[in-house]
Amino acid sequence: MPRLRVGIDVGGTFTDLVALDERTGELVTCKVATTPLSAENGVFAAVEQFLAAVSPGSELSLISHSSTIATNALLGQVNLELPRVGLVTTEGFRDVLEIGRQNRSAVYDLFVQRPAPLVAREDRITVRERIGPFGEILVALDGESVAAAVTALKERNVGAVAIGLLNAYVDDSHERAIGAAIAAALPNVSVTLSSEIDREYREYERLSTAVVNAALIPLVRTYLVKLADGLRKRGVTAPIYVMQSNGGMAAIDAVAKRPITIIESGPASGVIGAAFLARTLGIDNVLSFDMGGTTAKAGTVFNGEPEVVGEFEAAGKTHSGRAVKGSGYPVRFPFIDLAEVSAGGGTIAWIDTGGALRVGPLSAGADPGPACYGKGDRATVTDANIVLGRLNPVALLGGTFPIHADRSRAAVATLAQSLGLTLEACAAGIVQLVDVEMAKVLRIVSIERGYDPRAFTMMAFGGGGPMHACALAEELDVPRVIIPANPGLFSAYGLLAADVRATYVRSVVDRFDRLDDRVLNAAFGAMEAEGKAELSAQGVGAADAAFVREYDMRYYGQSFELSVPYTADTAAVLQSFHDKHERTYGYASPAEAVEIVNARLVAIGRIPKPVLRTSDLPAQPRPSSDARTGERSVWIAGEAVTAAVFTRERLRSGNVLTGPCIVEQYDSCTYVAPGWRCTADALGNLDLERISK
Secondary structure, three states, X not given: OOEEEEEEXXXXXXXXXXXXXXXXXXXXXXXXEOOOOOXXXXXXXXXXXHHHHOOOOOEEEEEEEEOOHHHHHHOOOOOOOOOOEEEEEEOOOOOHHHHOOOOOOOOOOOOOOOOOOOOOHHHEEEEOOEEOOOOOEEEOOOHHHHHHHHHHHHHHOOOEEEEEOOOOOOOOHHHHHHHHHHHHHOOOOEEEEHHHHOOOOOHHHHHHHHHHHHHHHHHHHHHHHHXXXXXXXXXXXXXXXXXXXXXXXXXXXXHHHOHHHHOOHHHHHHHHHHHHHHHHHOOOOEEEEEEOOOXXXXXXXXXXXXXXXXXXXXXXXXXXXXXXXXXXXXXXXXXXXXXXXXXXXXXXXXXOOOOOEEEEEEEOOOOOOOHHHOOOOOOEHXXXXXXXXXXXXXXXXXXXXXXXXXXXXXXHHHHHHHHOOOHHHHHHHHHHHHHHXXXXXXXXXXXXXXXXXXXXXXXXXXXXXXXXHHHHHXXXXXXXXXXXXXHHHHHHHHHOOOOEEEEEEEEEEEEHHHOOHHHHXXXXXXXXXXXXHHHHHOOOOHHHEEXXXXXXXXXXXOXXXXXXXXXXXXXXHHHHHHHHHHHHHOOOOOOOOEEEEEEEEEEEEOOOOOOOOOOOOOOOOOOOOOOEEEEEEEEEOOEEEEEEEEEHHHOOOOOEEEOOEEEEOOOOEEEEOOOEEEEEOOOOOEEEEEOOO
């Protein structure tokens, strides 16, 4: 009886499902259109299609899921209305949430507006209490003010409550007492304690994190209940996990309590898949590039590990792929370090008031989608690729998704006439503009992070990634590109390679040279106890649990810190910090005093990794005659060039293709540009190398 592990990724255009046979490594894949107003229905459609395709009696061992519901809710999608949230805080600190920091999202804009607080001022209620920075109780918790706060919350009919008291990260006894009082009086209202959700100093960020979590709980919990109930009704009894922003999975019960952990759920899974495949191939440094229907995302894997940041501005704006500080809601949680730009297959091309061709940020999404889908009439990146001959002009998804190439030509022609360009020149301009935008995000996660992209291999996936990979690699001088076996489904595949993960932190602000080991060991010991209990509750046995210790460090007097691995050798820790500081900022100051800010612990529940199926056919450099399915006219550098078209499923290990050529498959299409050589490996990957400039 087959035992299958399933990953389901909900994207802006398609919902992807990948099922892996744990014994043979065989994959079953499904791709359905995403349902924008009810993401769970897209999941159900994919599951139904999958269940109809597998043999009866197949056992599902695990369901791993990534979702954009948290991000969509914060962005204000009409069907995802946030609840009324109440905030209980220390007397005198009612407006910390609104004062925030001095970050301005637009420095020279006199009329710039900060994001509206998630808690209205009248719903911010104070209590009389005060805990000092070392945990000393300066003012005892006043019972009358707590009772008044509970009454006020009840009168306001709030749907969720966040509790954030001054210095609660040191002593959370007052927060717990208030939380218990609210839970007793309002049993159906979810309560978030800032000390449980983010045990670090910096009051504004801790308050913001708690409020965002409280606002998301009712929506995310409802979605997860619908998801679980719908899967159970369809006969799926396997445990359900959700991908977190840190690249680890968590059981749905844990996610329902901490929805901030899944704000960047979807993009993280692709980077985890890239790191896993890179380790399998013996590649240490990878630029992960994911181009889907609405966005393109880039991440970095260095020495086999994805780069992680400790804070993220949820629902914030981006400019050329960079997050705009002060434009969103700060959330402190480990996030896979990603740069993202509105550039996907459905990104719309248009002409601005100055008569210049522009691409994005608006997207046609899944409905109406690109003009070639048969509904819309606006030119998109997908339409431009069809005009250029890179995409199949008849059908996609193995012939099951009809393409209306005439609509693509008509949509691009409308722009071309306004610009005085030929049809092909206009399409080439659209593709070139979107390539420039996507190259920016790759520079952000490489050059701007202190990495030389020439020392990296690019891993390109998503439905559109393989189409643009050669151009982007040339732009950054990356010598090698790997196209995974199922690039259009790779984020779903990444879900199968993720471990269960939980992160804990304790603030221990002190000079590194005078840190008390007993304090540090006590902090790590307490976090390990929490981690063991959490992993056990999520079904991880003691033999599969591992704990990784880290320090957050900075030079004395700096405002922000860097994470470095823990070791008992203090000299090695210091050197690791200096090295990372130099790589990140371009300099190091070994003579300066170093401060440790946080002790951080990552609890990891190891999940058996996918078995990669290796071809047992002998390698041969020349593709078989049935692999080449024809040829097509492709517009390259201002002229029509005949390019061979291959079917990827018929390529064998060792097959060598020379660009220009096109490799088509069910979920994506790879364009091998002139000057590039493509070799199929035994695992089904395409290995592209630049052979001339």
